Amino acid sequence: ATALYRSWVRTTVERAVTARLAPVELWTTPAVGHPYFAELMTDYDLRVRPQGDGDLGRRMERALRLALEEASFAILIGSDCPLMDGDYLEAACARLQDGMEMVIGPAEDGGYVLLGARRCETALFRDMPWGSERVLAHTRKRLLALGCRWAELDALWDIDTAEDLRRWEALAGQAAVREMSMQAADNRK
Structure with a gap:
């Protein structure tokens, strides 16, 4: 299982870095100083940062909030989506550059594989049924309630x-x- 995880993380990092769309950061839990992450930092000249405490939503919110302190938009992706490639990431960036406030890469199972944003909205990350087929539907409802303009990419599987x-x-x-x-x-x- 560890070898698979490492393979997926490396592939995801490589695709993000070779797309050359923006600086790439790897947000990890728990051990930022793990030798594997140090190897990735060296191989891909990327920054490794701790996800911090809390459920998935709180960790994603923290990563997005901190990334947006340094950039006009940020994109969160997981490492468990083998079909996400540079073209998919480029499409997400293009939607944000064209003025969308958010972009979602839906997952076939009802979640999402990518979330890009120009601003961080706490409501998108709190009290979510993470790991269920209802995440995408809840996210859409909350985006509507917030009055956000968003785009969706093609659905992928994770x-x-x-x-x-x-x-x-x-x-x-x-x-x-x-x-x-x-x-x-x-x-x-």
């Missing part, structure tokens, strides 16, 4: 269940086969 993991394994296997085929074709040239 890895929360054993079924999601099997889906990822099948996708990863297909990608590995494609990579091997391309390498074999290159070797024949």
Whole structure:
């Protein structure tokens, strides 16, 4: 499980960094000083920051609030969405640059894989049914109540269940086969 987690984190960081859209920060819990995070800092020249205490909502709110102290907008992403790529991140940035106050990358399971914002709204993070299929619906209702203008990207899937993991394994296997085929074709040239 640890090897999978590390692989997903590294892939997510690499995609965010290579997209070259903005500075990338890695918000971790609990140990900012863990050797793995130090390795990522060195490999990708990124800043590692502690998520702090509290439930997922409080930690996300803190990260967003602090990021917005240094930038006109910020985007929060998790490391469990294998299809999120640079184009997806670029689309989120474009929505915010075009004047949207928020952008959401919905998850197929009713949550979200990305939240971008120009301002931090506490209501989006408190008393949420985190980990349930109701998160996205609650977020939309709260955005409406706040009078926020937001955009939504295409829905992606994230890895929360054993079924999601099997889906990822099948996708990863297909990608590995494609990579091997391309390498074999290159070797024949």
